[in-house]
Amino acid sequence: MKNISERPIRPKIELWDSVGLGLIIEYPSGILFSNQTGGFSCLHPSVEGIYVPLNNDYSEPEKRFLSPEIDLAKYFEGQKYGGSGATKGIDAEDILVITEILKKYSLNEVIIVDTNKSKMQQSHEAWIYVKILNLYLLDGFSKELNGIMTWSNSD
Incomplete structure (x- = not known):
C-alpha cells in the first residue's frame, strides 16, 4: 500500500x-484549474480540464475592454x-439573465447554462456550469x- 505522501501531486493553475x-x-488533462469565486465568500473550486478564453476583446480607439465578464460581474454585483456570490446556487431567473448575456456576445450557440438541478x-x-454545444476552437x-464558465470574482 502506498503512503499518502507518495501520491503524485496534480498540477493546478490558479486563474x-x-x-x-x-x-x-x-x-x-491531469491539470486542475481553480478560480476565486462566489463574491465575498471567496470560494476556491477547482476542476480538471483545459482552459480557453472566450470572446474577450479590446477596442483600441476607445481604449475599452470588451467582454461578457463585464455584464456577468454587474449582474452578480447588482441588486x-x-x-x-449566489453561493447557494443559481435559479431560473439567473439562467435567463446569463442566457441573454451569452446572446449579446454571440455565445448562445457555443455554450448554454447546465440546467441540471445539481449543477x-x-x-x-x-x-457557472455549462454544456458546450459547438466550440469552434476545438x-x-x-x-x-x-x-465551467468563469471570470474575475467581485470581492
Whole structure:
C-alpha cells in the first residue's frame, strides 16, 4: 500500500489574475484549474480540464475592454446578490439573465447554462456550469463536452 505522501501531486493553475471570460472544459488533462469565486465568500473550486478564453476583446480607439465578464460581474454585483456570490446556487431567473448575456456576445450557440438541478446548485458567481454545444476552437474532441464558465470574482 502506498503512503499518502507518495501520491503524485496534480498540477493546478490558479486563474485569479486572469482577465475576461474563460471556459474550463472538463477533460482528463491531469491539470486542475481553480478560480476565486462566489463574491465575498471567496470560494476556491477547482476542476480538471483545459482552459480557453472566450470572446474577450479590446477596442483600441476607445481604449475599452470588451467582454461578457463585464455584464456577468454587474449582474452578480447588482441588486439581487449584491456581491454575495449566489453561493447557494443559481435559479431560473439567473439562467435567463446569463442566457441573454451569452446572446449579446454571440455565445448562445457555443455554450448554454447546465440546467441540471445539481449543477445549478453548484453554480455561483464566476463559476457557472455549462454544456458546450459547438466550440469552434476545438477539433477532435467528443461532441458532448461540459465545462465551467468563469471570470474575475467581485470581492
